[in-house]
Each structure stands twice: as C-alpha cells, then as structure tokens.
Amino acid sequence: MWVEWTLAVRFLREGRTQSLLILSGIAIGVAVIVFLSALISGLQANLIDRTLGTQAHIKLQAPLQRNHVLPAGDGVATLVLETPRPQPLRSINNWQQLRDTLDAQPDITAVSPVISGPALARRGDALESVALLGIDAPRYLRIVPLDQSLVQGQFRVDAGQVVIGSELARDLGASRGDTLRLDTGSDNDTLLTIAGIFELGVSELDARHVYMDLRQAQALLGLPGGVTVIDLRVDDLFGADVIAERLGRLTGQRSESWMQSNAQLMNALNAQSQSTNMISFFVAVSVAFGIASVLSVSVVQRTGQIGILRAMGTTGRQMLTVFLIQGALYGLAGSLLGGMAGYSMLWAFNTFGPGLFAAPLSPALLAWATLLATVTGMLAATAPARRAAALDPVEAIARG
Numbered sequence: 001m002w003v004e005w006t007l008a009v010r011f012l013r014e015g016r017t018q019s020l021l022i023l024s025g026i027a028i029g030v031a032v033i034v035f036l037s038a039l040i041s042g043l044q045a046n047l048i049d050r051t052l053g054t055q056a057h058i059k060l061q062a063p064l065q066r067n068h069v070l071p072a073g074d075g076v077a078t079l080v081l082e083t084p085r086p087q088p089l090r091s092i093n094n095w096q097q098l099r100d101t102l103d104a105q106p107d108i109t110a111v112s113p114v115i116s117g118p119a120l121a122r123r124g125d126a127l128e129s130v131a132l133l134g135i136d137a138p139r140y141l142r143i144v145p146l147d148q149s150l151v152q153g154q155f156r157v158d159a160g161q162v163v164i165g166s167e168l169a170r171d172l173g174a175s176r177g178d179t180l181r182l183d184t185g186s187d188n189d190t191l192l193t194i195a196g197i198f199e200l201g202v203s204e205l206d207a208r209h210v211y212m213d214l215r216q217a218q219a220l221l222g223l224p225g226g227v228t229v230i231d232l233r234v235d236d237l238f239g240a241d242v243i244a245e246r247l248g249r250l251t252g253q254r255s256e257s258w259m260q261s262n263a264q265l266m267n268a269l270n271a272q273s274q275s276t277n278m279i280s281f282f283v284a285v286s287v288a289f290g291i292a293s294v295l296s297v298s299v300v301q302r303t304g305q306i307g308i309l310r311a312m313g314t315t316g317r318q319m320l321t322v323f324l325i326q327g328a329l330y331g332l333a334g335s336l337l338g339g340m341a342g343y344s345m346l347w348a349f350n351t352f353g354p355g356l357f358a359a360p361l362s363p364a365l366l367a368w369a370t371l372l373a374t375v376t377g378m379l380a381a382t383a384p385a386r387r388a389a390a391l392d393p394v395e396a397i398a399r400g
Helices: 002-014 016-052 095-103 166-172 203-208 214-220 237-251 263-301 303-311 316-352 363-380 382-390 393-399
Strands: 058-061 108-123 126-135 150-153 161-165 179-183 190-198 209-213 229-234 254-257
Touching: 016 263, 016 316, 016 363, 058 237, 095 108, 095 229, 095 237, 108 166, 108 214, 126 166, 126 203, 126 214, 161 166, 161 179, 161 203, 166 190, 166 203, 203 209, 209 214, 229 237, 237 254, 263 363, 316 363, 316 382, 363 382
Parallel strands: 126 209, 161 190
Antiparallel strands: 058 229, 058 254, 108 126, 108 179, 108 229, 150 190, 161 209, 179 190
8 A cells, every 4th residue: 555655645746836726725615614614603502592591491381271162963063163262370280290200301401390470560650561480599590590690689589579670670760679569460469679680681581570489479370389381401402392392292281492482593593504514515516626627637747657657567446546545635634724724713713803702613623624625535536546547558658
C-alpha cells in the first residue's frame, strides 16, 4: 500500500497550485458548514430554552366530558341535534396515585400537580382577569424556575402570600408587600399579600398568572383536595410527543406535549434544520465537483507518467487507489483547515457578536464535517480514478 500512498503524495506535490486552490475551496465549504450548523443549533437551543423555560414539556388533564347518545333500536332511524357539553373545572381522579406512578417513570425528570382556574384580582379601583395557579412550590420550580425570574421580593406562596407577574403588578399599581383581593366568583374571595413579582418576558404570563399555595387555591376554586393539571418535564425534548401519547394511553388522561401546543415553533425549527441540510448538501456537491475537475485534469496531465507506471507493472487497481487516496487527502486536509476556520468564526461570534445567544463549539460537528468532506473527496475521485486505471499503457505513453 505504501506505493499508492507515495505516488498520491508525489502527484499532490507536483500540482501545488491546483492542490492549494482545491484545498482552499474545500476549507471554505467546510468552514461554512461548521459555522452555519453551530449557529442554527445555538439559535434553536435559545428558542427552545426561551419557550420551554416558561412551560411544562407535557401536560396531563382530565378527559373532556362528552354526551352519551343512546343507540337506536333495529329498524329505527334517529335525528340527533347534539350540543357539546360545557367543561366545568374538575379534578384529575386519583391524582396522588398518578403522581407517584409518574415519579417512577425513568424518562420523566419532574412531576408537578397544579390547580388552575380563573379569578378576578382587585386592588382599589383596578380590576384584572387572572389565571390562578395553585402549586407545590418545590415540585413546580423543577418545571419552571420562577425563583430565577424575580424582579422584586422573594418566591413565597404560603401563609396567604402570592407571587404575580410584572405586567399585572403594573396594571394593579402594586408592589412587593401590597395586598390584593382574589375573587373566584364564589364566597371564597380573600385578601392576599404580594410576596414577589416575576418577569418571564412573556406578556400573557406576566400579565395574568398569580401563583399561590396548592391548598389555598383548592379552597378558592372550590376543588378541595383536587388538581386540574399535572405538569411533566422529560429528558428527551423532541421525543415528548411520543412520551405524551404513551402516557395518555397509560393513564387514560388527556395528554398534550409542548410540540402540539407550539406547532408554529416546531415548523420554524424544522425549516431551519432543512435549510442547514440543504446548504450542507450544495456545499458538498460544489466541493465534489471541484475535486473531480482537479483530478480529471491531473489524469490528463499525467497520462504519460501513468502509462510508464503501468508498463513498469503498476496494476489498474493500484492506479485506482492512488487517485482515491488523493481525493481522500484533499477532503481530509481541506476539512481540517475549514474546521479551524469555522471554529475561529464561532469563537469570534461568541466573543464579539451581539450576545443574543451562544453558538456551541461541538467536537462532534467537526468530526461530522471532516467525515463528510473525506467521503465526498473519495466519491468525487471515483470517476477520474477509474479513467486512470483504464488507460492502456501503450496509448498512454504515446499520448504523453
């Protein structure tokens, strides 16, 4: 095999200008792949973090109530005018047992029972419609780290204390330590103290959510001992829909993943991934054509040398291997140079860029780009290599 390697390296040295040009082209292509792939990956991670930092990965709720229509007897036709049933606020049956079962699932990292319902928040002349959420604080903070988003006060939801959003506090003219009245449409309205104010950066949440202790919310909403939602967090974000479907069958509850509730985000992520794949494909094609053209010219230029080598006993298989090695070396060397250039651009982006998000420096990405360029180089060299291997020694010497 050393003969093939020696010839391949010698041919590369003899055509230094061509080699430098094709290496530059490959390096630029690989740098583009590495930089754009890391950039898109960082952007997607930032979007997912901003979206899922304020919500559960999976929500379990009680099944919808449906009308039961009695079947008609044999030979009887019935006309039914059906009105959908209203959905009252109701608890998940046996939620404590369900919570403990979910805690034991290996692919679920956090389980948090929540009771949620509508209420009116009053303070002075201000009146705002809010979503009241009763939580088990230690469990809920593993789903949504609200304590890291406080702009005033502390995260305390016990002993008549609540935590509200910054926009709601602004609309009510309230700050930490003030009181507000929560009215749930029954005689269970109560005065509560604002212990903290959070700001998640999501207007709907900052303007409507009021967090309080689970038991107090149960009393206010008229569901003593009940919960309306079980929030879940899972390891595999992009497998959440499969896990949600399985949990729905397992528990008999209505199950929804973040991928269903954020369909537009999923479409955007898929479009970004497809764009990156298309860019990588066309860069690889351009690199392949560049390598193939250079090696084709090399075969023409070295026709006489190839004829002499064949006359001296070099087999067609060996000549085929020589040019395949050249293609692989082009791809490998160009990808290493391009990888370093791509990493340099990523370092500059993370250090001097706008700071909106960080593009990850992944060794796996460099390994993938290197493998892609090397394989592309070998595939691109196939046609010129077969042409060189098929040359007749006598004709080659005559042409040379």
